[in-house]
Amino acid sequence: MLIHLPVLQVIIPLLAAPLCLFLTKPRLVWLFALIVSGLAFLISGLLLQQVMTSGTIIYDLGGWDAPWGIEYRIDRLNAFLLLIISSISTIVLIAADTSIRKEIPADHHVLFYILYLLSLAGMLGIVATGDAFNVFVFLEISSLSAYALIALGKDRRALWASYQYLIMGTIGATFILIGIGLMYQMTGTLNMEDLSKRLPEVSQTRTVFTAFAFLIVGICLKLAMFPLHLWLPNAYAYAPSIVTAFFAATATKVAIYLLIRFTITVFGLSFSFTHFPLQLLFVVLGLVGIFVASTVAIYQTNVKHLFAYSSIAQIGYMIVGFSMTTMAGMTATLLHLFNHALMKSALFLALGAVMYRIGTTKLTHFQGLGRQMPLTLAAIVIGGLSLIGVPLTVGFVSKWYLVMAAIENGWWPVAALILLGSLLAVVYVWRIVEMAYFKPALAGTETIKEAPLSFLIPIWTLILANIYFGIDTRLSVQVAQAASMSLFGVTP
Amino acid sequence: MLLGHYNYWIVIVLMMIGFYIVIAHGNLIKKIVGLSIFQTSVFIFYISMAKIDGGTAPILAEGIEQYSNPLPHVLILTAIVVGIATTALGLALAVRIKEAYGSIEEEEIQNKDNLDC
Numbered sequence: 001m002l003i004h005l006p007v008l009q010v011i012i013p014l015l016a017a018p019l020c021l022f023l024t025k026p027r028l029v030w031l032f033a034l035i036v037s038g039l040a041f042l043i044s045g046l047l048l049q050q051v052m053t054s055g056t057i058i059y060d061l062g063g064w065d066a067p068w069g070i071e072y073r074i075d076r077l078n079a080f081l082l083l084i085i086s087s088i089s090t091i092v093l094i095a096a097d098t099s100i101r102k103e104i105p106a107d108h109h110v111l112f113y114i115l116y117l118l119s120l121a122g123m124l125g126i127v128a129t130g131d132a133f134n135v136f137v138f139l140e141i142s143s144l145s146a147y148a149l150i151a152l153g154k155d156r157r158a159l160w161a162s163y164q165y166l167i168m169g170t171i172g173a174t175f176i177l178i179g180i181g182l183m184y185q186m187t188g189t190l191n192m193e194d195l196s197k198r199l200p201e202v203s204q205t206r207t208v209f210t211a212f213a214f215l216i217v218g219i220c221l222k223l224a225m226f227p228l229h230l231w232l233p234n235a236y237a238y239a240p241s242i243v244t245a246f247f248a249a250t251a252t253k254v255a256i257y258l259l260i261r262f263t264i265t266v267f268g269l270s271f272s273f274t275h276f277p278l279q280l281l282f283v284v285l286g287l288v289g290i291f292v293a294s295t296v297a298i299y300q301t302n303v304k305h306l307f308a309y310s311s312i313a314q315i316g317y318m319i320v321g322f323s324m325t326t327m328a329g330m331t332a333t334l335l336h337l338f339n340h341a342l343m344k345s346a347l348f349l350a351l352g353a354v355m356y357r358i359g360t361t362k363l364t365h366f367q368g369l370g371r372q373m374p375l376t377l378a379a380i381v382i383g384g385l386s387l388i389g390v391p392l393t394v395g396f397v398s399k400w401y402l403v404m405a406a407i408e409n410g411w412w413p414v415a416a417l418i419l420l421g422s423l424l425a426v427v428y429v430w431r432i433v434e435m436a437y438f439k440p441a442l443a444g445t446e447t448i449k450e451a452p453l454s455f456l457i458p459i460w461t462l463i464l465a466n467i468y469f470g471i472d473t474r475l476s477v478q479v480a481q482a483a484s485m486s487l488f489g490v491t492p
Numbered sequence: 493m494l495l496g497h498y499n500y501w502i503v504i505v506l507m508m509i510g511f512y513i514v515i516a517h518g519n520l521i522k523k524i525v526g527l528s529i530f531q532t533s534v535f536i537f538y539i540s541m542a543k544i545d546g547g548t549a550p551i552l553a554e555g556i557e558q559y560s561n562p563l564p565h566v567l568i569l570t571a572i573v574v575g576i577a578t579t580a581l582g583l584a585l586a587v588r589i590k591e592a593y594g595s596i597e598e599e600e601i602q603n604k605d606n607l608d609c
Contacts (some may be wrong), residue, residue: 140577144574151493156589156593159588160605166578166581170527177534
């Protein structure tokens with residue numbers, strides 16, 4: 001049983017999705033989905049523990065040896081990502097039953113859980129697999145279910161957002177497909193490990209250059225890197241709250257994983273960063289992304305939009321850390337991946353709670369909400385502080401590592417700009433605080449009550465995790481360091 | 493040399509036509525048509541890549557020495573399925589958008605959204 005964990009991780013949610021159709025009661029399906037996601041969480045925990053103690057796990061699907069068969073290769077990086085995805089998915093699902101009652105018509109509830117599980121299976125698959133074409137298949141499984149999930153939003157703009165995401169996402173995925181095809185043409189293999197051995201021999205050919213360019217652009221579309229982020233704000237703002245909380249924490253992270261995997265493991269650091277001006281490109285776009293997206297976030301009137309733009313800015317930080325191509329920079333990026341997942345899922349869940357009580361997330365409706373929903377708003381404030389990077393929260397830890405990595409590289413201006421970017425976060429978080437705590441409540445809102453427990457439990461679990469990992473950084477830093485060591489081929 | 497690789501030229505031409513339609517047209521259905529053409533060009537690319545001059549279908553039989561590579565064919569079957577799913581979902585969304593907005597023109601939808609804000 002234990003040796004089959006890598007495949008069970010993906011297969012369980014994938015098979016569970018159609019099974020939901022047999023359980024016709026929405027409550028029952030919710031419980032079932034929660035158990036399935038919990039199982040995936042348990043498996044990813046076991047995998048991480050196994051990988052940390054005994055090294056990379058290689059699993060041949062169906063007993064066919066790689067490179068002929070498909071291989072699942074779990075190293076420290078994948079195991080870390082698997083844990084992030086499955087843990088966030090499980091915690092967010094706790095609130096799903098309550099939340100979707102208000103936001104999705106009753107006859108769509110079962111379908112919602114099916115799509116949710118498919119999307120989870122797709123993301124876990126992208127991360128677990130060691131086969132380039134398999135990546136594309138799982139990418140489409142997770143994306144197609146994501147488009148449908150976003151279209152479930154109450155507002156009609158959700159449909160338009162979903163359509164735009166479908167067009168952009170499909171272009172991105174097809175670019176990735178072209179890249180994989182060109183790589184296969186040159187090497188005759190799809191296995192990532194095999195590719196990394198054979199690509200250096202042909203690395204000077206134009207075909208490989210083209211393959212790399214297509215792959216990078218496709219992946220950057222998927223990860224919403226500035227200026228390819230146009231699909232993200234509306235998709236996050238109009239999707240059902242649960243979907244936003246889940247995707248904000250996981251979907252772009254998976255794409256960042258792909259970026260790291262392809263540039264560093266498959267193509268190799270020297271190809272990616274010396275043949276291509278990738279470093280300059282990513283530093284500049286990352287920094288511009290931080291400033292543009294943070295500035296746009298300040299002017300938003302819908303809090304969901306505000307945090308969606310803030311997500312794009314946070315992706316900028318990860319891109320800057322990645323572009324340093326040092327172990328410290330990679331550690332900072334991986335840490336921020338984990339920490340940002342914790343912050344954003346907590347924040348968007350809290351917005352889900354606000355949506356549940358007052359039916360909108362417009363900033364003007366936040367007036368005086370600090371007294372009516374004290375626990376939910378306190379969660380938003382702590383999450384916001386974490387976003388800014390205040391000490392004792394996880395945000396501080398990853399910003400600290402990022403600034404340190406920049407200084408270690410001698411990139412003083414970059415370090416200064418990262419800190420300046422945080423100041424912009426102060427502004428947009430303050431706008432919410434001001435509205436919620438320093439303005440009198442709107443007339444006729446006396447009846448608004450605190451969010452139900454099914455919201456408060458997952459929100460505060462995530463917020464406490466935000467604080468816990470901000471103080472006791474041993475676990476997260478250790479895993480992130482081990483993952484970046486294994487990426488750069490250094491044995492600890 | 494140029495004509496010998498004519499299928500790759502077709503791939504590039506189709507790809508650019510499809511991509512252009514997606515970007516330039518405001519009609520949601522036309523966009524999906526463009527997207528389909530764009531994806532189809534990639535299918536042809538994969539199939540061309542597998543072809544070997546004088547190679548036959550990969551069947552074990554006497555007197556046949558050279559086979560075309562069957563793997564890209566299999567890969568592209570998967571990609572075709574994905575393409576159909578995408579088209580179906582896109583069209584379904586277009587139907588829902590028509591119901592909700594009363595239009596499938598990008599500009600009109602955008603205008604109505606701006607009024608809502």
